[in-house]
Amino acid sequence: MSNSRLKLSFATSDYEHVRDVTMGTVEPEGIELVPITLQIEEMFYRFINFEEFDISEISSGKYTSMISQADDRFVGLPIFPSRVARQSSVYILPDGPIKKAEDLRGRRVGVPEWGQSASVYSRGWIEHDVGIPLTEIEWYQAGVNQPGRKEKVALNLPEGIVLNPEPEKSLSGMLLSGEIDAILTAHAPELVEKRDKRIVRLFPNYREVEKQYYRDTGIWPIMHLYAIRREVFEANPWVAQSMCKALTEAKNRSMERMLDITACRVPVGWIYDMAEESRDLFGDDFYPYGIEPNRTTLEAFLLYGYEQGLFHKHLKPEDMFPKEVQSEFKV
Structure with missing residues (x-):
């Protein structure tokens, strides 16, 4: 067969x-x-x-x-x-100049790639919710922990945005040396993974911040x-x-396992309670696929990426996928 x-x-x-x-x-x-x-x-x-x-x-x-x-x-x-919600992806020095999101104005901020999905949402949040135009931040691009990382797609940056590639440096090293003031990254700096407190998150209580962001906007970053x-x-x-x-x-099937209190299906205590909490916040299908259940998030993402010069056209969610998967049959 x-x-x-x-x-x-x-x-x-x-x-x-x-x-x-x-x-x-x-x-x-x-x-x-x-x-x-x-x-x-x-x-x-x-x-x-x-x-x-x-x-x-x-x-x-x-x-x-x-x-x-x-x-x-x-x-x-x-x-x-x-x-992954991305207020958790802002990293700073514990004794540095940034204490709250509004302090990013006029600062130097690093990203591993302008095209990284996580930083699209982070920059969208900074501009649309924190209220800081991206032109009021000086941007740097480098690998998080290692030098040599480069953009993988061509950019069409808007006038006024300054992005400085630093192929010989790492963002973690630049933050520690004072060359930048913050990092926006999906992959946490190695020091954070090792619980080295020389680099910390801007929001220690990021889970509550991110849940409130979802309640306010309906955006759950893809x-x-x-x-x-x-x-x-x-x-x-x-x-x-x-x-x-x-x-x-x-x-x-995975969601059903997470909700099963009979036995712990992953090595995380109270995982079933976390799954119930997710169901309360996001609905019965608390990890939805498809266009329509994710339209608010996709439309925000497409707007942010276009405004930031990553997407060269302002696309609709339907432009991302073939017609064969834009709907499903009903019996």
Whole structure:
């Protein structure tokens, strides 16, 4: 039977809510998957630059920037394996000049890439909610912990935005030396991961700050999506819906496990209580896929990215995905 199925490579991070697909418990119809689990930055680098995988997780920021520039090598799916609120991603020195978000005005702020999805939302929050125009911040781009990181997509920066690439430096080193005043990054600085208090978060109580941000705006930031190489999609357009159905089923099974108080399914105490809290905040489907349940977030993301010069056109959510996955059948 397996010989009659289309064999495709599938690169992804090791998510609990995707694992039923990568382990073969849930099989996409008509597809024999070859799962490849990779570190995020490596996976994005290899997929965007070399197209090494048939289906891969990809940065929503980089993917959308590409399609806004008519680079259509990939076909996106409205399946969002990683979503993280981003007030938690602002890092500062404990004795530095920034004590509150408003102090970012007139300061020097580093990002690992202007095109990183996390920083799109962070900058959107700074401009639209904190009230600081991005032109009133001096921006720097470098790797978080290591020198040498570069932008992966072409930018169309608005007039007045200053972005200084620093290929020979790291953001963590620049923060410690006083060359910048804050970092916006998805991947926490290594010192923070090691609980070294020389670098700290702007919001120690970030969970409460981020929940209130969602209540106020309806925005729950989407970091990543899955995409198919266009050659694969055009030869087999049914693959898109098949993958969406399988990944949605895997996610639904994962949510059921998180709500099960009979046994702890992940090594986190009170995980079922956290899942119930998420259900209270986000609704019964507390990790939604698809366009319509995520329209508020997607529209904000597309506006922010366009305003910031990452997206070269102001797109609609429907522009991100093929018609085959923009709706689903009903019985």
